[in-house]
Amino acid sequence: MDIFKPGGVTTIVNADRYEDIQLPFDTMSDRGGMFDNNIVITIDDCYNNQHVRAIFELLKNNGLRATFFPNTNYLLFDEETISLWQEIYQAGFEIGYHTTNHATHLSYADLEEDFWAFTQHMRALLEDDSFEINLVRAPYGVWYENWYLWSANNGLMSVDWNVLTEHQPERAELRLQEGISPIILLHSTAFDVEWLNANLNQLIMLARQYDGIVGSVYDCVHRE
Ligand SMILES: [Zn+2]
Secondary structure, eight states: OOOOOTTTOOOOOOGGGGTTSOOOSBTTTTTTTTTTTOEEEEEEEOOOHHHHHHHHHHHHHTTOOOEEEEOGGGOOSSHHHHHHHHHHHHTTOEEOBOOSSOOOSOOHHHHHHHHHHHHHHHHHHHTOTTOOOOEEOOGGGOOOHHHHHHHHHTTOEEOOOSEETTSOTHHHHHHHHTTOOOEEEEESSHHHHHHHHHHHHHHHHHHHHTTOOEEOHHHHSOOO
16 A cells, blocks of 8 residues: 655555545545544645745645645646646645636536546646546535536546635644544645745644644555
8 A cells, every 4th residue: 555654755646546545425425434543634716836846845845745626727738737747646735626616506517528528637747647536626615516416426536625714724633632633725825835835844743642643545555
């Protein structure tokens, strides 16, 4: 089993990495045990390359990884964007689906089409036709019936969040005290870059205090 070890050890993301793990349907159904006392870091939308890079490098330089949920409409095929996302991918960070354009309440058929367009966009950007998606996050956190049906039928795990950057890291501690794995949501804003800069050490210490780690969904998922 490929378990992440702190210190910059990285692996290429691909669907096989989850093969021995029974992925639950969503992160709401098993709040207590799914990520143990680990703190999951997620970054949504990814409309600003400079801030995405700052978050990526801050985590990487601390030997950590995270899960990105971009909208592919923001990911243009210019040199800067291509190299940023190829670096993210090659460093073993995860990339999940968040729709091409942040639309909500898509029909079942539109979700299938949009997911395919998203996947193809990422494969082209990453120059890797084997790129696969395991994780999905609904725009605005709106989990509606078609979303559930579609994600369940396709073996995808819906990932929500429970700590925002309007909160202090104490919110993550509160979650741990409640027996709930913290899932932090960042966006690619200057404020969120600053928040992570200011609070990452505290989050690492907090996870350690509970025998946990800080990482991507993959890094944090409970293993037997
Ligand atoms: Zn979003």
